Amino acid sequence: MDFLTLIQILDSTVRLATPLLLACLAGLYSERAGVVDIGLEGKMLVAAFLAGAVSYVTGSVWLGMLAAIAGSTALSMIHGLASITFRGDQLISGVALNFLAAGLTVVVGQAWFGLGGRTPSLSNGGRFEPITLPFADAVADVPVLGPIYEELISGHTLLVYVAFALVPLTWWVLYRTRFGLRLRAVGENPSAVDTAGISVVRLRFTALVIAGVLCGLAGAYLATLAAGFVKDMTAGRGYIALAALIFAKWRPWYALSATLLFGLLEAIGNRYQSIEIGAFEIPVQFMQALPYILTVVILAGFVGKAIPPRAGGSPYVKER
Amino acid sequence: MELTHKSGRQETAAHDLPPAIELRGISKAFGPVQANKDINFSVAKGTIHGIIGENGAGKSTLMSILYGFYKADAGEVLINGQTTLIPDSQAAISAGIGMVFQHFKLVENFTVLENVILGAEDGAMLRPSLAKARKELTRLAKEYELNVNPDTLVEELSVGHKQRVEILKALYRHADILILDEPTGVLTPAEADHLFRIFDGLKKQGKTIILITHKLREIMDITDTVSVMRRGEMTATVKTSETSPEHLAELMVGRKVLLEVSKTPARPGASVLEVENLRVVDEDKVERLKGVSLQLRAGEILGIAGVAGNGQSELLEVLAGMQTATGSVRLNGQELDLTGAKSDARTRRKKGIAHVPEDRHDEGLILEFSAWENIAFGYEDDPAYNKGMLMDNAALRAETHAKMERFDVRPPHPRLEAKNFSGGNQQKIVLAREIERNPDLLLIGQPTRGVDIGAIEFIHQRIVELRDQGKAILLVSVELDEIMSLSDRIAVMFDGQIMGERRPEETDEKELGLLMAGINRKAN
Numbered sequence: 001m002d003f004l005t006l007i008q009i010l011d012s013t014v015r016l017a018t019p020l021l022l023a024c025l026a027g028l029y030s031e032r033a034g035v036v037d038i039g040l041e042g043k044m045l046v047a048a049f050l051a052g053a054v055s056y057v058t059g060s061v062w063l064g065m066l067a068a069i070a071g072s073t074a075l076s077m078i079h080g081l082a083s084i085t086f087r088g089d090q091l092i093s094g095v096a097l098n099f100l101a102a103g104l105t106v107v108v109g110q111a112w113f114g115l116g117g118r119t120p121s122l123s124n125g126g127r128f129e130p131i132t133l134p135f136a137d138a139v140a141d142v143p144v145l146g147p148i149y150e151e152l153i154s155g156h157t158l159l160v161y162v163a164f165a166l167v168p169l170t171w172w173v174l175y176r177t178r179f180g181l182r183l184r185a186v187g188e189n190p191s192a193v194d195t196a197g198i199s200v201v202r203l204r205f206t207a208l209v210i211a212g213v214l215c216g217l218a219g220a221y222l223a224t225l226a227a228g229f230v231k232d233m234t235a236g237r238g239y240i241a242l243a244a245l246i247f248a249k250w251r252p253w254y255a256l257s258a259t260l261l262f263g264l265l266e267a268i269g270n271r272y273q274s275i276e277i278g279a280f281e282i283p284v285q286f287m288q289a290l291p292y293i294l295t296v297v298i299l300a301g302f303v304g305k306a307i308p309p310r311a312g313g314s315p316y317v318k319e320r
Numbered sequence: 321m322e323l324t325h326k327s328g329r330q331e332t333a334a335h336d337l338p339p340a341i342e343l344r345g346i347s348k349a350f351g352p353v354q355a356n357k358d359i360n361f362s363v364a365k366g367t368i369h370g371i372i373g374e375n376g377a378g379k380s381t382l383m384s385i386l387y388g389f390y391k392a393d394a395g396e397v398l399i400n401g402q403t404t405l406i407p408d409s410q411a412a413i414s415a416g417i418g419m420v421f422q423h424f425k426l427v428e429n430f431t432v433l434e435n436v437i438l439g440a441e442d443g444a445m446l447r448p449s450l451a452k453a454r455k456e457l458t459r460l461a462k463e464y465e466l467n468v469n470p471d472t473l474v475e476e477l478s479v480g481h482k483q484r485v486e487i488l489k490a491l492y493r494h495a496d497i498l499i500l501d502e503p504t505g506v507l508t509p510a511e512a513d514h515l516f517r518i519f520d521g522l523k524k525q526g527k528t529i530i531l532i533t534h535k536l537r538e539i540m541d542i543t544d545t546v547s548v549m550r551r552g553e554m555t556a557t558v559k560t561s562e563t564s565p566e567h568l569a570e571l572m573v574g575r576k577v578l579l580e581v582s583k584t585p586a587r588p589g590a591s592v593l594e595v596e597n598l599r600v601v602d603e604d605k606v607e608r609l610k611g612v613s614l615q616l617r618a619g620e621i622l623g624i625a626g627v628a629g630n631g632q633s634e635l636l637e638v639l640a641g642m643q644t645a646t647g648s649v650r651l652n653g654q655e656l657d658l659t660g661a662k663s664d665a666r667t668r669r670k671k672g673i674a675h676v677p678e679d680r681h682d683e684g685l686i687l688e689f690s691a692w693e694n695i696a697f698g699y700e701d702d703p704a705y706n707k708g709m710l711m712d713n714a715a716l717r718a719e720t721h722a723k724m725e726r727f728d729v730r731p732p733h734p735r736l737e738a739k740n741f742s743g744g745n746q747q748k749i750v751l752a753r754e755i756e757r758n759p760d761l762l763l764i765g766q767p768t769r770g771v772d773i774g775a776i777e778f779i780h781q782r783i784v785e786l787r788d789q790g791k792a793i794l795l796v797s798v799e800l801d802e803i804m805s806l807s808d809r810i811a812v813m814f815d816g817q818i819m820g821e822r823r824p825e826e827t828d829e830k831e832l833g834l835l836m837a838g839i840n841r842k843a844n
Contacts, residue, residue: 178443178446180446189427192426192427192435194409196413196440197408197412198439310428310429
C-alpha cells in the first residue's frame with residue numbers, strides 16, 4: 001500500500017465517520033441525561049429524507065438541512081413525550097420511532113416523487129460544496145505533509161468540520177459548564193437534581209432537543225453526500241453509533257476515536273473488495289460486514305467495563 | 321395541642337423571636353388515606369426538635385410538604401413568623417430550609433465539590449463556582465467539624481462522610497433550618513457521636529435542627545423538644561427533659577411497649593455450628609474473611625457486632641450458601657461443602673439452615689411479587705405447595721394468610737405486593753417464611769433495620785422464642801443495643817476477623833465499641 005492509498009483510505013474514513021460521530025454525540029447528550037436513545041437510526045433516516053426532499057424542491061441545501069433538523073427534533077420530542085412525560089419505556093419508544101421512520105420515509109417519498117421511495121438526485125445547489133482550506137493547493141506538492149493537508153484535512157463539506165468541532169465543544173459543555181454538570185447529574189441520579197431544585201423534565205427535554213438537532217445534521221449529511229435520499233439509507237448507522245457510544249464510555253473524545261475506528265473499517269471494506277492472504281481469499285461480504293461484526297463484539301461486552309449513566313433507561317418518578 | 325402552645329409561648333418569651341418554623345393546621349390526604357391530619361407545631365430558633373413516630377405515621381409526608389415535594393391540602397407554613405409558600409424544592413431552599421434525606425441525594429461519580437454546587441452554581445461556567453465552593457467548604461469544615469476532602473469522588477466516601485456532604489450542601493445553600501430524616505440509621509456509634517457534635521456546633525450558630533428518628537435514645541440525648549406522631553396526627557409535643565423513653569414509646573405506639581427484651585438465661589445444648597478458619601476472597605481479590613472461627617450451640621443466640629463492612633455480611637453469605645469460601649463449617653457435626661454444586665442455598669436449607677438476609681429488599685423479597693409468592697421462595701418445591709406438576713396456589717395463599725395472622729402482618733392480604741407493606745411488615749413476612757420451617761440454625765441479619773418500634777418488640781420476642789425451642793441463632797446487627805439485649809454471647813468482627821468474644825452481662829458499649837474499632841485491651 002503506498003502513501004497516497006493510505007491518505008485516501010483515511011480521507012474516506014473521515015467522510016464515513018462523520019454521520020456516525022454526529023449520531024454518537026446525539027446519543028451522548030441524550031444518554032448522559034438518562035434517556036436511552038435507540039431511536040437515533042429513525043431520527044437520522046427522517047432527517048436524511050427531509051434533507052433530500054426539501055433540498056430538491058427548494059434547491060437550497062440550507063433549507064433542506066433546517067427541515068432535517070426540524071423533523072429529527074420532532075421525533076425526539078415524541079420520544080420525550082412518551083418516555084419522560086408519560087414515563088413509558090425508553091427502548092420501546094425508540095424502537096417505535098425507528099419503525100415509524102423506516103415506513104414513513106418510503107411511503108411519503110413514493111407519494112411525493114413516485115421514485116419507489118427515493119428522492120430525485122440533488123444538483124449542485126442542493127448539496128454542500130467541499131470547502132478548500134487556505135493554501136491547500138499551494139502546499140499540495142510538499143512531501144508527506146502536503147497531501148495530508150490537501151487530501152485529508154482540506155476538501156470536506158461543512159458538516160464534517162462541524163462534526164469534528166463538536167467533539168471539543170461537547171467536552172467543554174459537559175465538564176466546564178453548569179448545564180453540563182446538571183446534565184451529567186440527571187443521568188446519574190435525577191433525585192439529586194430534583195432535590196437541588198432543578199427540573200428533571202426540562203433538563204431531559206433539553207438534552208433530547210440537542211440530540212434531535214445533531215441527528216438532523218447527521219441525516220442531512222448522509223442525504224447530501226449521496227446526492228439524494230435512498231430507502232433505508234442509514235443502514236444501521238444509528239445502531240453503530242450506539243455501539244460506538246458504549247465503546248466510548250459516553251465520553252466525547254472517546255466517541256471521536258470510536259467512530260473513526262468504525263469509519264476506518266467501513267473505508268477498508270469499501271476499498272478492498274477482497275483480500276488474498278496466501279491461497280486464502282477473504283470474501284468481500286466479510287470486509288463489508290466488518291463494522292457490524294465490531295458492533296456485535298462491542299455490544300457483547302468484550303471491550304472492558306463500560307459503566308453507563310446510572311439512571312439511564314428509567315423514567316424519573318419523584319419519591320417521598 | 322395544649323403542650324404545643326405552652327412550650328411555643330415559653331420559647332418565644334425566652335428569645336423574644338418568632339419561631340424558626342411553625343405549622344398551622346397542615347393536612348394532607350392521598351386518596352382515602354389521611355397522611356397528615358391538622359398538624360400544628362412550632363420550633364424555636366436555635367433548638368433541636370425531634371419528631372418520632374412509627375413507619376407510616378406521617379413524618380415523611382410532613383417533611384416532604386416542608387421541602388416542597390407535596391402541596392398540603394390545608395394549612396400554612398410560617399418561617400420566622402412569615403407565611404411562606406413552598407410549591408417546590410427551590411422555594412424551600414430559598415426559605416432557608418435544608419433537608420438531609422435518609423437515602424442520600426448525591427451523584428456518586430461526582431466529586432464532593434461538584435455535588436455541593438449542583439443547583440447552586442453562580443453562573444453558566446463551573447470554574448468560578450467551584451473555586452468559591454472550595455473556599456466556603458474549608459470555612460464550613462473548620463466551623464462545624466465537617467471535614468471532607470472536596471476532590472474525593474462521593475462513591476469513595478464512607479456513609480458517615482456522605483452524610484457530611486449532604487449537610488455541607490444544605491449549609492452551602494445558607495440553610496438556617498436543617499431537617500434530617502433518620503440520620504443515624506446507617507452510622508456507627510462513633511460516626512453518630514460525631515454527627516451530634518456537629519449538631520451542637522450548628523445549634524451554637526443559631527441554626528434550627530429538626531430530627532426525624534425512631535430511636536428513642538437519640539431523642540433523649542440530643543433534642544430540646546420532641547413531637548410524637550401517630551397515624552397522621554401529632555399526638556404530643558413535650559420538652560425532652562420532662563419525658564422518658566417509656567412514655568414516648570407509649571405515645572408512639574398507643575400502648576405500653578417493652579423496651580427491654582425479656583428473656584431467661586440461655587440453656588445451651590449440643591454444638592450445632594462449628595466454623596473453623598473460614599476465609600473469603602472477593603472478586604477484587606480482597607480478603608474479606610481472614611480465618612474466622614466460631615462455635616454455636618443449640619438454644620443460644622450468638623450476636624455478631626461490628627461496623628458494617630467488616631466481614632459480617634460475608635460470614636452470613638457463606639453460611640447461607642451465597643458465597644464460596646475455604647476453611648471448614650460443620651453443621652450438627654456434618655461437614656458442609658463450601659465450594660461446588662452442593663454449596664448452594666437450597667442444599668443449606670435442606671440441611672436445616674434458615675436465612676433472614678440483611679437486605680430484605682435485595683435478597684429477602686421480590687418487591688414486585690405478592691406476599692404469597694414471596695412466602696414460597698426457596699420452598700417452592702414443598703409438596704404442600706404443589707399438586708402434581710402445578711403449584712397449588714390456593715393452598716399457598718391459605719398458608720400465607722395463616723402465617724400472616726400468626727406473625728401479625730398488617731394488612732394480612734396474601735395478594736398484596738411486598739412493596740406495599742411497611743418495613744416492619746416486610747420483615748415479618750421474611751421471618752414467617754424462614755422461622756416456621758423449624759430450622760436447626762437461623763441466620764438473621766439486621767432483623768430490625770428500618771422497622772418500627774412495635775414490630776421490633778414482636779420480632780425480638782420471636783427470636784427469643786425460637787432460641788427457647790432449642791434452636792441455634794446467629795444474629796448479625798450493626799445496632800449495638802440490639803446485640804446487647806438479644807445475644808447470649810457477643811463476637812465482635814473487625815477487618816474480617818473476630819476481635820474478641822464477650823458475654824453481654826460482662827461488657828459494655830464502650831468496650832464493644834473499642835473492639836469494633838479493632839482495639840482489644842484484654843488480649844494485649
